[in-house]
Amino acid sequence: MSDRTLVAGIDSSTQSTKVVVCDAESGDVVRTARAPHPDRTEVDPERWWEAYRTASGSGILEGVSAIAVGGQQHGMVVLDEQDAVVRDALLWNDTRSAGAAADLTRELGGVSAWVDAVGLVLVGSFTVTKLRWLAQHEPDHAARVARVLLPHDWMTGRILQHGNGFERWTTDRGDASGTGYWSAATGDYRLDLLELAFGRRLAVPEVLAPSAPAGRTSDGMLVAAGTGDNMGAALGLALSPGDVVVSLGTSGTVFTPHDHAIRDESGAVAGFADATGRHLPLMCTLNAARVLTAAAGMLGVDLDTLDRLALEADSGAGGLSLLPYLDGERTPDLPLATGTLSGLTRTNATPANLARAAVEGMLCNLVAGVDALRDQSVRVERVLLIGGAAASRAVRAIAPALFRAPVVVPRPAEYVGVGAARQAAWALSGAAQPPAWGLRVDSEYQVPAGDTSDVLERYAALLAQMHGR
Ligand SMILES: Nc1ncnc2c1ncn2[C@@H]1O[C@H](COP(=O)(O)OP(=O)(O)O)[C@@H](O)[C@H]1O
Numbered sequence: 001m002s003d004r005t006l007v008a009g010i011d012s013s014t015q016s017t018k019v020v021v022c023d024a025e026s027g028d029v030v031r032t033a034r035a036p037h038p039d040r041t042e043v044d045p046e047r048w049w050e051a052y053r054t055a056s057g058s059g060i061l062e063g064v065s066a067i068a069v070g071g072q073q074h075g076m077v078v079l080d081e082q083d084a085v086v087r088d089a090l091l092w093n094d095t096r097s098a099g100a101a102a103d104l105t106r107e108l109g110g111v112s113a114w115v116d117a118v119g120l121v122l123v124g125s126f127t128v129t130k131l132r133w134l135a136q137h138e139p140d141h142a143a144r145v146a147r148v149l150l151p152h153d154w155m156t157g158r159i160l161q162h163g164n165g166f167e168r169w170t171t172d173r174g175d176a177s178g179t180g181y182w183s184a185a186t187g188d189y190r191l192d193l194l195e196l197a198f199g200r201r202l203a204v205p206e207v208l209a210p211s212a213p214a215g216r217t218s219d220g221m222l223v224a225a226g227t228g229d230n231m232g233a234a235l236g237l238a239l240s241p242g243d244v245v246v247s248l249g250t251s252g253t254v255f256t257p258h259d260h261a262i263r264d265e266s267g268a269v270a271g272f273a274d275a276t277g278r279h280l281p282l283m284c285t286l287n288a289a290r291v292l293t294a295a296a297g298m299l300g301v302d303l304d305t306l307d308r309l310a311l312e313a314d315s316g317a318g319g320l321s322l323l324p325y326l327d328g329e330r331t332p333d334l335p336l337a338t339g340t341l342s343g344l345t346r347t348n349a350t351p352a353n354l355a356r357a358a359v360e361g362m363l364c365n366l367v368a369g370v371d372a373l374r375d376q377s378v379r380v381e382r383v384l385l386i387g388g389a390a391a392s393r394a395v396r397a398i399a400p401a402l403f404r405a406p407v408v409v410p411r412p413a414e415y416v417g418v419g420a421a422r423q424a425a426w427a428l429s430g431a432a433q434p435p436a437w438g439l440r441v442d443s444e445y446q447v448p449a450g451d452t453s454d455v456l457e458r459y460a461a462l463l464a465q466m467h468g469r
């Protein structure tokens with residue numbers, strides 16, 4: 001009988017729930033499972049619970065001493081006085097509240113007022129804008145709302161309720177910092193901003209300290225605070241100064257732990273908090289892994305064949321460019337945008353060039369995020385590539401030249417889940433710092449000779465031409 005302590009991390013992200021069980025001391029992943037979510041931008045939270053129950057139904061949590069949830073950020077989960085869900089949650093990638101974001105920005109006195117208040121330039125992803133949309137467009141639902149939570153908050157409470165250990169609703173600094181009514185700089189709620197958006201005050205969850213437990217189930221399993229998925233991924237990677245993470249999941253994100261809250265009135269970088277008591281400046285795009293899925297669908301090939309085709313083409317795809325705003329875009333803030341294929345000629349109209357343009361276009365949007373961190377005086381010495389599309393051979397090969405930095409691919413793992421498991425181990429230990437789980441590297445890719453500035457310049461020129469940015 002093994003005497004090691006096991007901890008579990010849940011990644012409740014956009015497309016699926018992943019369960020990761022780790023050795024609490026070493027961080028070795030010993031069990032994993034996953035189950036899909038509906039492919040929608042508004043989802044009944046019960047679907048997340050069902051996915052969690054499906055993924056953990058095979059006894060994967062047997063012997064686990066502590067658990068934590070890393071959840072997709074910003075989702076609006078609204079409950080009535082009896083803690084019943086009032087309507088489907090609006091997710092981070094639902095853009096219907098883009099107009100509300102513009103209204104709220106104007107009402108508070110402009111972009112700098114919001115950056116001063118909560119470190120964010122409002123876009124439709126953020127929870128506070130969704131509350132305004134709800135108040136304006138669904139007054140009957142809004143009248144029933146007593147409390148607002150984030151996806152990870154609701155899942156954490158649901159696990160405790162299921163285990164007869166629920167005491168109160170909780171959240172953490174990291175996820176709270178993405179609401180638009182909590183400040184990473186001060187560590188305080190700004191419920192005046194919630195009231196500005198919704199028209200009245202609502203109950204909000206208690207913000208727990210990074211290693212504080214949210215509670216224990218009746219069989220003794222500790223449930224930690226949990227956090228947002230990107231904060232979880234940062235905690236799951238043993239990052240060193242100069243490391244910048246690029247995550248290629250449903251969203252594309254660029255982030256790095258930082259010692260102080262950043263101010264970016266351009267809106268490229270959000271001033272989030274991390275899951276350890278520091279900060280996590282982060283850029284997020286709505287379009288990442290699914291740009292490659294869409295390109296593969298257009299070509300009628302699988303993702304492995306898309307990789308092969310992209311690697312057959314030359315850098316620059318023969319002059320073919322793709323602005324990858326297939327679901328609108330968050331950064332740049334173009335919620336109504338669509339994708340644009342540009343520079344098509346009879347010469348470059350080949351499957352290989354289309355595949356290459358999809359990879360380059362998706363990455364160019366994230367290069368803007370890395371450069372935005374550089375503009376915030378963040379040192380970028382290497383890029384750690386995670387998320388589903390980090391498995392792409394083409395992405396790995398093309399990224400270093402575009403990022404102008406070496407690319408490290410950690411050993412494939414669900415790093416949001418690993419980070420949540422590390423938080424669970426930290427809460428279980430009661431130590432001052434999280435356990436020292438090392439970074440396991442799968443492969444490294446150096447910046448090749450040659451110049452890719454033409455690709456980046458063409459992308460920027462197309463963005464300016466199409467959207468005046
Ligand atoms: N080898 C691959 N090449 C490109 N994309 C991939 C590959 N493997 C998985 N993906 C994509 O990764 C995405 C899932 O990544 P994940 O990080 O789990 O997403 P999320 O956390 O947003 O739910 C899917 O869109 C899937 O198509």
Ligand SMILES: O=C(CO)[C@@H](O)[C@H](O)COP(=O)(O)O
Binds near residue numbers: 013
């Ligand atoms: O909105 C953000 C970050 O601000 C997204 O990163 C969401 O947190 C969803 O993440 P994934 O499902 O793509 O992991």
